[in-house]
Amino acid sequence: MRTLSLCSNDFIDDDGSVHGVFTFRPEFERDISDRCILSLFDVSGEWSRPYREAGYPVAHIDILNEHCPCDVWDINGMEWLDDNGLCDVWGILAAVPCTDFAASGARWFAAKDADGSTDASVALARHTLAIIEFLRPAWWVIENPVGRLPSLVPDLKEFGPWYFQPCDFGDPYTKKTGLWGEFNRNLKRTPVPPTEGSKIHRMPPSEDRQYLRSITPAGFARAFFEANP
Numbered sequence: 135m136r137t138l139s140l141c142s143n144d145f146i147d148d149d150g151s152v153h154g155v156f157t158f159r160p161e162f163e164r165d166i167s168d169r170c171i172l173s174l175f176d177v178s179g180e181w182s183r184p185y186r187e188a189g190y191p192v193a194h195i196d197i198l199n200e201h202c203p204c205d206v207w208d209i210n211g212m213e214w215l216d217d218n219g220l221c222d223v224w225g226i227l228a229a230v231p232c233t234d235f236a237a238s239g240a241r242w243f244a245a246k247d248a249d250g251s252t253d254a255s256v257a258l259a260r261h262t263l264a265i266i267e268f269l270r271p272a273w274w275v276i277e278n279p280v281g282r283l284p285s286l287v288p289d290l291k292e293f294g295p296w297y298f299q300p301c302d303f304g305d306p307y308t309k310k311t312g313l314w315g316e317f318n319r320n321l322k323r324t325p326v327p328p329t330e331g332s333k334i335h336r337m338p339p340s341e342d343r344q345y346l347r348s349i350t351p352a353g354f355a356r357a358f359f360e361a362n363p
């Protein structure tokens with residue numbers, strides 16, 4: 135198996151209290167060692183978890199990654215990709231930061247537009263698209279909650295959105311989320327009643343609130359993986 139010089143996000147797996155115990159079970163007979171997954175803006179490791187558990191090499195890029203923080207802006211050319219063993223990427227997951235886009239924060243849009251935060255976030259989303267275009271993976275996907283990402287980055291419009299709710303895939307809460315990209319949208323639905331409602335929006339203030347709100351739901355991650363091996 136190819137070794138990535140970027141770290142894998144094993145700190146998540148070490149923290150059994152938060153994310154459970156990591157177990158590795160190869161699920162495919164075919165060789166997937168050359169199917170490198172680039173998971174951008176991934177601190178929890180949850181979206182890429184099914185790939186990791188199936189033995190795919192996964193490179194997690196996040197500035198908050200405890201063991202090896204990495205800035206997506208650093209992915210700026212062939213030399214960087216080559217140095218990190220990422221010239222040949224099979225799939226790209228990108229949970230683009232939504233702070234300046236999510237409709238739930240609309241009351242702060244004017245201030246963010248005025249202080250330059252919005253422009254910086256748009257630039258980062260565009261940079262993400264540039265990485266995708268450069269690497270031309272077999273599939274790619276960008277995730278964001280309902281909001282103004284597609285209107286501020288109109289290049290995305292031809293690629294989505296395709297909306298889902300966590301409860302469509304077994305997690306009993308709602309958080310309407312859009313996907314844009316080139317990927318198999320035929321995800322196997324396992325709907326459950328949203329008995330926990332919109333728990334993400336009702337989360338009490340805490341240091342971890344933003345992190346907890348943004349963790350990719352496990353049922354969706356599993357269904358995405360199964361449709362996009």
Ligand SMILES: C[S@@+](CC[C@H](N)C(=O)[O-])C[C@H]1O[C@@H](n2cnc3c(N)ncnc32)[C@H](O)[C@@H]1O
Nearest residue numbers: 175176177178196197205206229231348349350
């Ligand atoms: C909306 S959250 C996505 C979290 C993801 N769904 C998960 O389960 O970990 C956006 C993430 O982008 C990261 N981030 C923001 N700017 C970044 C940058 N320039 N380079 C790398 N990561 C960045 C943040 O640390 C945050 O973890």
